[in-house]
Amino acid sequence: MRKADEQGFREFAAANAASLRRTAYLFCGDWHTAEDLMQSSLMKMYMAWKRIKDLDNLIAYARKVLLRTWLDEKRRPWRRAEQRDGELPDAADLTVDPDTTSAKLWARELVHTALLQVPPRQRAVLVLRYFEDLSVAEVAVAMGCSEGTVKSQTARGLATLRTIVEKLDNSSGRVAS
Numbered sequence: 001m002r003k004a005d006e007q008g009f010r011e012f013a014a015a016n017a018a019s020l021r022r023t024a025y026l027f028c029g030d031w032h033t034a035e036d037l038m039q040s041s042l043m044k045m046y047m048a049w050k051r052i053k054d055l056d057n058l059i060a061y062a063r064k065v066l067l068r069t070w071l072d073e074k075r076r077p078w079r080r081a082e083q084r085d086g087e088l089p090d091a092a093d094l095t096v097d098p099d100t101t102s103a104k105l106w107a108r109e110l111v112h113t114a115l116l117q118v119p120p121r122q123r124a125v126l127v128l129r130y131f132e133d134l135s136v137a138e139v140a141v142a143m144g145c146s147e148g149t150v151k152s153q154t155a156r157g158l159a160t161l162r163t164i165v166e167k168l169d170n171s172s173g174r175v176a177s
């Protein structure tokens with residue numbers, strides 16, 4: 001690769017790695033796996049950089065590569081057998097109001113836990129539409145499907161997410177505020 005191309009890739013990777021990692025986390029629910037997905041996606045883009053460097057919207061292409069990498073990873077048999085139920089404790093932040101923080105963390109954890117139980121394609125649509133704030137057309141391009149499919153998967157995903165959140169909320173015994 002020419003120095004100018006490599007420098008262009010390095011700039012792209014540095015500017016977008018955090019965003020891609022966050023999106024990967026929303027897909028998979030694990031920061032370590034998200035880091036691996038982001039790195040694999042950037043490696044794939046590096047290998048194809050000569051072909052893709054002149055694309056109009058490189059970040060959209062990067063999201064598509066990330067989505068495909070995640071879906072491929074989910075299909076691997078060893079991934080299905082792995083159990084991740086250990087929790088690491090968070091460090092306490094003494095400067096924040098405990099009541100407010102507790103409610104926010106509870107709601108965030110509830111939605112995140114529910115999101116991880118939504119089927120993969122519906123979860124991908126929800127993450128791209130509502131966390132990445134992409135349009136229906138952009139999600140359709142990223143997922144390689146029609147806009148109608150994105151709309152139906154969004155509706156089904158939201159219904160599934162709503163049902164799971166209600167079930168988790170009722171089982172926790174906590175009253176929503």
